[in-house]
Amino acid sequence: MNDAMVSRRGFVKGSALAGLGVAVAGGGAFSLFGCSSQGEQQTGASEPTESAEQVFWGHCSVNCEGRCSLQLHVKDDEVVWVESDNTGDDEYGNHQIRACLRGRSIRRWINHPDRLSVPMKRVGKRGEGKFEQISWDEAFDMLAENYTRILDEYGPESIWNHYASGVNASNIGSFLSRFINMNGGCLGRYGSYSSAQISAALPYLYGTRAANSNSDIVNSKLVVMFGENSVETKAGGAGPTYHLEQALEQGGAKVIVIDPRYSDTVATRADQWIPIRPGTDAALVDAVAYVLISEDLVDHDFLAKYCIGYDEDSMPESAKGQNKSYKAYIMGEGADAVAKTPAWAEAITGVAADTITELAREIGTAKPCAIYQGKGPQRQSNGEQTARAICMLPVLTGNVGINGGNTGSDLDGFYFSTFSVPTGDNPVETKIATFTWTDAIDHGTDMTKLANGVRGKNKLEVPIKMIFNYAGNTITNQHSDINRTHEILQDESKCEFIVVWDTFLTDSAKYADLLLPDLMPVEQPNFVSNDYAGNMGFIIMGQPVTSPKFERKTLYSVLSEVADRMGMKDEFTEGRDEQAWLEYCYEEARKKDSELPTFEEMLAQGIYRRKDPDGHHVALKDFRDDPEANPLETPSGKIEIYSEALEEIVATWELAEGDIINPLPVYAPGVEGFDDPLRETYPLQMPGYHYKARAHSSYGCIDVLKQAAPQELWINPVDAESRGIADGETVKVYNDRGTVEILAKVTPRILPGVVSMGQGAWHEADMAGDKVDRGGCINTLTSLRPTPLAKANPQHTNLVEVAKL
Incomplete structure (x- = not known):
């Protein structure tokens, strides 16, 4: 950590160290994370003056598809405790939008001693995490000058607005899209990491x-x-x-x-x-379909x-007269002449034929x-x-x-209102799949429509030369094959400038050329409407819970200053600050939805709910x-x-060997699947899973969450015994792409031949040394090879070996 980040910890008023038992002049030790018990008296020459406690509505805006509400209790400009929603009424179906333990731990994020606090520029190689503090004026100039230079030299298709989901609040991240579109736009993207x-x-x-x-x-x-x-x-x-x-x-x-x-x-x-x-x-x-068809349950x-x-x-x-129908395929009358019986599927899936037959009959009846x-x-x-x-x-x-x-x-729900900062249209029509941005840096001009899914043009004409990354740990931590990604990003002749806004020095932030300390959504005017919400839609609106600490600034204020240096501040801001934009966006929504409360009423109540008038959302009912x-x-x-x-x-299309697109929705064996010859070297399949201690990598540094739900490798006792591995021992998980050291959880709760670790753990490796990850980050081991149709991430398809250290 750099000197500027260390020295700020000596700043007691408003700092998180003050909440870890530091003695304060004129009083005893106090805890920001655990308040003194009632009746405990402070000692000292004079009694401190106590301010009134205030309650602010806010929300957890990370990407779990939840958007739960929070009530943040603030005293002396500090969040001292957090509760969730207690205003709903289950009897009438307007239930409380209560946060899980992640959201309830947000105080530890807000007050964390390792939060970024000052603007910094890189002084080492990308990925080393070496930075020095600079002034905000230097930061504004550095961003404006590099952005202008790259636009002039390469054009807007060389700009990449990185996929990120650490802040899913429509009045915040949209400012970056607005800013970029006003400067000619950027290379577009389609799809996502989650569900492309x-x-x-x-x-x-x-x-x-x-x-x-x-x-x-x-x-x-x-x-x-x-x-x-x-x-x-x-x-x-x-x-x-x-x-x-x-x-x-x-x-x-x-x-x-x-x-x-x-x-x-x-x-x-x-x-x-x-x-x-x-x-x-x-x-x-396929086998369930065979039973349904054979037993006339369709x-x-x-x-x-x-x-x-x-x-x-x-x-x-x-396609008539060619035995290409779904029924022909299932019954063995298609091109492969293989009946998709339960016995056929048992050899592939590991599910017993009798179980498949029983499942089919239950589904059919x-x-x-x-x-x-x-x-x-x-x-x-x-x-x-x-x-x-x-x-x-x-x-x-x-x-x-x-x-x-x-x-x-997957899931859908009821949505009654959408509103966001107006971003304008992206003037650049060329798009690539979200997952393929590393290819666009490394060999962008080789990417084509038919081979790589380029849209809007037959091929890319320029590589990605600059990255804007706001609130995303997707540069490395949530991307695939971190070691290969590291190699691509370290070559500064490829991508020439990376600017990152974040609250922590995440693994992705280590690759920034300019690193800027962000405010959290609850620390600025904020609103969010529901993502998934079943049969009840809602809006949560809040105000800044505290004043900005240290030298942290909002994304909007930074972009306003950069826009000023580029001669477009009036156009970008339209004379509004963050609060004025919040009100403007809400009032625009009210023009389309007169049932919404007034802006003042919304600020006062914090949450607005509305039931689905149809009772439940039913897809394709019409x-x-x-x-x-x-x-x-x-x-x-x-x-x-x-x-x-x-x-x-x-x-x-030009498809790589092993990539399968079929006009029928049928089974296609995958690369690094259960029957891949590579299993002779790496015999264990390793899917990831989304973990309760994190939302992707958000909350990944919160101590109590890591203690309650530690990062572990699930391994079946059969596989563990053959490798001499006991529960709780440290093991290494490896393949040709990298190595992870992690604790083993020996459990019958996972299928033999399969191991798994939760995705989103923070990558911790010496990238100038052995590159072994000791943080349990699955993307050390995942592949950059995209799937054939969506050109998306196959991050649950990995073959590995596990060995005792």
């Missing part, structure tokens, strides 16, 4: 990715979840865990979870766990009325049946095929577009009710089990 595969794949089937809200499970008889683990990842009152629990209590549906891990969702919500080899979910679906009327491609009679003209998938199954090699395949179960059984059913997609009046956004207007559009992509 499912977002890319499902429109070929449904024309959309839509799903029922899982509050609608109250109407289900059976719920089958593929890799869905909301109990750990979305535990707050704004998340699906609340709605799932309420629906199960009221409706009593049976729940089956299919997952390589006996997750907390399985432990607390499921009636049955079906462990499965990672990346083979589509093979399980909904023939639904398939005939709403679908294209189930059997020969419903095939498009271009339960009316209605809700099929959901989490985002884990699609984040695999060839994961787009898996995403579409899982959706075939509700299609085959006619559970689409009805209460108690689902499309097979289509189900009247398919002619409400066609889908597919070429045929129907559910396209067989996609001619994908057939054309297969014929024209």
Whole structure:
């Protein structure tokens, strides 16, 4: 850590060290994290003057799809304790939007002694984390000069506004997009790290990715979840865990979870766990379909009325008479001539044939049946095929577009209002997949439309030369193959300038040329509307809980100063500060939604809730009710089990060996899958999972969360015994991409042949030395090879070996 960051710890008033038992002149030790017990008297010559405690509404704005509310209690300009929402009324369905333990620990983030406090510039190599303090004027000049230089020399396509999700609050991060678009724009991006595969794949089937809200499970008889683990990842009152629990209590549906891990969702919500080899979910679906078809459990009327491609009679003209239908594939009459029986699937999935048959019969006879998938199954090699395949179960059984059913997609919900800072349009039409930005730095001009998914042009004309990164640890920590990414970023002739705003010196921040200390959303005017919210939408609005500490500044104030140096401040600010923008955006929303409270009322109450007038969100209901009046956004207007559009992509795109795109939603073996010859060297499959102690990497430095939920490698006793590994021992996990040292959790809660560690742990490695990560960061071991259709991250498809140290 640099001298400037160390010296600030001597600053007592307003510092976090003051809360760790430091003696204060005129009084005894006090704790910012644990207040003195009632009745404890301070000693000293004079009694300090106590200020009144104030309560400010705020929210946890990290990317867990929750957006839970917080009430922050402030005294003497410090957050002294935090509670969550206590204003809802469950009796009327307007439930409390209560935060999980992550959000409730936000005080330790706000007051953390390692928070960034001053602007700094890099003085060592990228990735070394060596910085020196500079003035804000130097920082403004440095940013303006480099941005202008790169725009002039390379043009706006060389600028990259990095994918980041540490601050999901629409009145904050949008300022950066506004600023960039006013300066000619930047290279565009499509997709995300979380759900690019499912977002890319499902429109070929449904024309959309839509799903029922899982509050609608109250109407289900059976719920089958593929890799869905909301109990750990979305535990707050704004998340699906609340709605799932309420629906199960009221409706009593049976729940089956299919997952390589006996997750907390399985432990607390499921009636049955079906462990499965990672990346083979589509093979399980194929075998379930075989039983459904063989035993006449499919909904023939639904398939005939709403679908294209189930059997020969419903095939498009271009594919008739060629045995290309879904039914032909399943029954062994297609090109591979292999019947997809439960016995066939058992050899692939590890799930017993009898279990598959029983599952199929339950799905086929339960009316209605809700099929959901989490985002884990699609984040695999060839994961787009898996995403579409899982959706075939509700299609085959006619559970689409009805209460108690689902499309097979992940979760959706009720949204009644959207509002954000106006950003304008990006003048640059060229786009790349979000995950492929390292390729665009390393060999951008080699990237093409047909081989790499470039959109808007046939090929990139310039590499990425500058990165804006706001509130994101995705430069390294949340990206793949950190060691290779490190090599690319260290070459300053490739990407010439990186500016990062963050609250900590994260692993990604170590690669900044200019590192700027940010304020948290609760430390500035803030609002957020719900992400996922089931059958109740909401808005949370708050004011800054404390004054800015040290030299931290808001993103908006920094961009305003840079805009001033570039001669566009008036255009950028329109004469508004952050508070004025907050009011402006809200009032614009009220013009479209007159039911919203006034701005003053919203500030006073903090939270506004609204129930879904339809009771529960049901995806494709209008289509189900009247398919002619409400066609889908597919070429045929129907559910396209067989996609001619994908057939054309297969014929024209340049796909690497092992990359599979099929016009049918069927099983496609993946690279580094269970049957890859590489298993002779690296015999264990290693998917990651989203961990309850973090939201991606957010909260990854909070001590109590790390103590409550330590980073561990799950390994089955069978695999541990053969390697001489005992529970709690440190092991090394390795492949050709890197090595991680981590504690072993020996447990039967994971399938033999599979190990797993939670994603998001902070990377801790000597990148000038052995590069061994001792922080438990899974992306030391993941691949930069994108999936074929979405060109997205396959971060759950990894082959590794584990050895005792």
